Amino acid sequence: MCASYGLDPRFDDREYQEVIDAAVLDGLRSWAAGNDGEILRPTGKNLRNLNPLITGVSSWEPAWWGYLVNGAPASFASINTRSERLAATKGALPSRAIVPVSYWREMTKPARIWHEYTAPEDGLLGIAAVTRPGRAADGTDYTCYSIVMQPAAAHLDHIHDRMPLLINPGFAEEWLATPQAGGALIDAAIAAAVPINELIRVAPESGDSPPEDAGRLF
Template identity: 55%
Template sequence: MRCTGSFTDAELLAEADEAILEGLRSWADHNAGETLRPTGKNLRNLNPLIMEVDGEPALDAAWWGYLVDGQPARFPSINTRSERLQDRPGNARSRALVPATDWFEMQKPDRTWHEFGLEPGVLFGMAAVTQRGRTPEGESVTCYSIVMRPTPPHLAEIHDRMPVLIPTSFAHDWLTAAASRDLIDEALLAAASLDDRVRATPRADDKGTAPTLF
């Protein structure tokens, strides 16, 4: 996943918040275009996250993956299946948007990395669920997990899952509405409205290895 500061169009919030966009550009410039990776024992990067604070969207730096008892969770936590949230919507009590300009998936069995996104230069939001955690040093931090769904047919041969992309028209609801099965269903319907715009291209610098670590 990547969030670059050179985005030319932001499809993130229904009413673009200039302070948030400037904050993202500043963060991206500092990050120098590196790929975002899950946070952990060896990678202590905190990634940009948009949450609702006091009725307004706000930019925060968050830990990708859950912390349990001061340590990275022993169970997989960087992604959460949309089907699981449909069955247990209470797990989506606290939600966020992960700003990104693209993300990466490996096509098997040839192990070719592909870059996914909307049109070039478009900044978009991925659905995430959040919870508070405590770092090994005792610091309280927001932790997040990206919500994943099955890919549409035209992408299925490359990878079987993709993030739930939230269009601007549904961003406010995703950040503020009460957790329910209906909310998850509506988010999936909203995400499907972007399916025809999602592109996937092999990485030009792919050599069978993972994208650059953050």
């Protein structure tokens, strides 16, 4: 599963410049600069962080990672959604978005060593997400998101057998804007992601990781 990631303000966005509006990329960079060094984790009862989410080629917003049900974080697992389940969907897929990241993290067990997955040369990565509206107990409305997970690429599965579905920049508009998209869009996104997957590299983190309950409202 993917339970933490980061967005470095020094990200290289050249692959996205012809797809995502400059104002969106500038907004993401400004947000990342204000939160430089933060490890982004699921939003919850105690950790009320909001993370940046690309909701259209011309729009982004701070969003709640995980689903809200009856004003509280869902009691079921909701931060990740299996690509296989979405691909088998009969009818329309949920609304879709892209999570901008510089890296994501997984832990090897039983050694409990964290690893960072990155693209070469500080490249910006886009992770597929599905979204739904949610309302917190205080009445505030949020866009809630779940990261789409697929089987790991062969060169990565020695660390973890799943990885996020990465959105190829050339597929970003199709992912975000296809009306009434069905399960076939998941299969198309997986196929488009293959060359991106091959670029991903993984290395153990240096130093001690901050505690998993670290975080702040941003």
